[in-house]
Amino acid sequence: MFSTKKISIAVLFASVISFPSFAASPVCTEKQWVPEKFTCKSGGANTLQTFDDFTAGSCTRTPGEYIDVVVACPPPPPPEGRWVNATVDKVTETYTQPSKDGPRTMTRTTYKVSTHAATCQAAGLKAAKFKDQYVCASGEARPYEGKDYGSINYKLGKWGGGGWAGNLTPTSGSRINCYGSGQKQDNDATDVVVAWFCQ
Structure with missing residues (x-):
């Protein structure tokens, strides 16, 4: 009687785990x-x-x-992080400049950069940090590691030897710069963000 009970339970268990609703899970x-x-x-x-x-x-x-x-x-483990090129467009912006005769409306050529969140979202990913610290790349802050670092488009040129990514992203209007800690912040075109790290 004991053996029959064990066999019945085994058959019942086998029936449960083979039920179609569990097949894909x-x-x-x-x-x-x-x-x-x-x-x-x-x-x-x-x-x-x-x-x-x-x-x-x-x-x-x-x-x-x-x-x-x-x-x-x-x-499940999070998706592997990678560098994603930002959208960088050359634009003309207006701004107000004080003067002795009163505020003056001025124009300047600058760069409109897609934000970290928007760039990653367009790639089906989320904004993230490379090595829990770095977030951006520019013509001066050029990473030499991380997935797809070799595909970063330095469309605004390069300067210096690179070898690091940026963790500071000061903004000016629609422009976003990318600097590493201690890097000179001189607002060159090669300081503009050209890629973000996403995951």
Whole structure:
């Protein structure tokens, strides 16, 4: 009778895990130890039996074993981060400049740069930091590592040896510059952000 019950449970379990609604879902398991146990019985009376009393065949020992137990699956790892080219357009902006005769409206040529969030969103990713610190690249702050660093378009030119990315992004109107710590901030065209790090 005990064996029949075990077989019935096994068949029921097999039916559950083979149900179509579970077919496409990942199933994660882990090994868990089930200690050995003794099932004892005596004729009619619930008398205690010693665990080593098998003389009358009244006790059954089930050895301990490891079994697979279904557990919650860990969350998937985040996508690999990579450098994504920003949208950089040359534009003309107006601004107000004070003078002794009163404020004067002036024009200047500058660069309109897509923001970190917008650039990454357009690539189906989210804004992130490279090595938990760096976020941008420019013609002077040029990273030499990170996925797709070799595809960065330095459309506004390069200056210096590069070798690092930027972590400072001061803005001026629609222009966003990219500097590394301690880098001279002289507002050159090669300071303009040309790529962002996304994940």
